[in-house]
Amino acid sequence: MSLNRVVRRGMTVAAALTATAAACLTAASTASAAPGIQLPNPHIGWDYQIGGAYTPPAGVKIVSRDYTADPAPGLYNICYVNAFQTQPKKEGDWDSDLLLKNSKGQVVYDGKWGEAILDIRTEDKRKRIAEKVNGWIDTCAAKGFQAVEPDNYDTYDRYQDLLDPSQAEDLITRLSQHAHSKGLAIAQKNAPDLAKDHAKTGLDFAVAEECGRYNECEKYTKAYGSRVYVVEYTDSGLKKACSAWGDKLSIVRRDENVKPKGHEEYVRKTC
Template sequence: MPLSVILAATAFVAVSCSGSATDADSSPKTATAKVSTPPVHASVDYQLGGAYTPPKGVSVVSRDHTASPAPGVYNICYVNAFQAQPDAEGDWDADLLLRDRSGKVVMDKDWGEAMLDIGTPAKRARIAEKVDDWIDACADKGFDAVEPDNYDSYTRAPHGLLNAADAEAFQTLLARHAHARHLAIAQKNTLELAKDRKRVGLDFAVVEECGQYNECGSYVDAFGDHVIVVEYTEKGMKRACAGWGDRISIVRRDLDVTPAGHDGYVRETCDRY
């Protein structure tokens, strides 16, 4: 049974339609959905590199949508919504891959991921249909929330191919579907769009390296204490803990988010700093 069903404290989230989407983006509006956001200032673990038994005291865990939720904690389900997984562009229709002016697929070079073309309402709807299937699987497994990654992919696209309105229109589709399945939905990074989070329908934030880049306060301004921070460096962790360790959830992981028991595994909390 999802933790959201048994938690005593739940939040009612009104789902709004996006002002940046066109009429062709419209999908059936969900009624006010009953969702549970993660507990604030909680001990959190980020397990995208592989699932393992959460350390003692952890009450919030994020795992890939292919994994199962951890028993007895709040579970966030990760989906790569705006880009294809590495070497998985073949899983998508060819016309849904973003292409430059010469017809070449646009890649996120840092991670080797093909970008998805969310530039038209019709393509957004088709991409959302596939991502919604993953969201459905998250809900069916018993996850409590979904974390769609690469909201900021439009910032890495060649000039003129994608823009912020495209990203918000697509994210709005995902938020409606998540809420219809009684899942909370996170904004992943993308500080420049945090001001629109209520209109898009986003409930909390999962933020990488806001301490490293002095951005944690701006996320708190937008989301209150409903912010989960993942740092990858000692410098960033110290800064995040010093500024916000008494209010929001903060964890340091290794960059590869290696499972516990494997070489390279790092997990630290603000108690150390």
């Protein structure tokens, strides 16, 4: 837990605060999973391979891969699914009314990635979206993954004029319940401000993009202890994450498009 915003009152107070933070981190790190659910071990080597699978580097014990890929033998495998947005150019795979539309009736896209936003504003639509995503979660379980990572939980934060966090929490809760019923742990992907609600939503650990760069890692560690798996996309972000959290969290620096080893864009670094 960072003490950067705490007014200094002497070494005794600072030491007490540090001890309290360490105790909180340890308690969260050792929290028990639901019966039959295997949580990833904290602070061990990990790799982020959602853009294409490849042989994990030496020392890697945890890997995240797309649900269409196979898990890495002998490792703890996290299964990536896009739960709040479509994959690029895949909006045709969804019922048209499940695509979020603006006041002009136009489909809303995440401009950076070309992904259509899913419409989570009604209970009926959230139920139908969950049914489709849960089908992918079934695939994850059948392939032997140990956990699932539903992406874009934070979409509501980028489209606040159309979506709100309660809708996102309702959908993620549905996914959590289904994942647990299949024996899978489930990760919170981004949305640091919602980490405090993890007990309500059923989330077990966190996959955090650029929490070092944006000074958000503490929001996750308060909820999940050392079971926070950090992906940075810049050298400066990696440096910040490693400096503040390298002795507590699993941290990897990847290229932004998460290309497999051998591709010209491929980048992988650790602390």
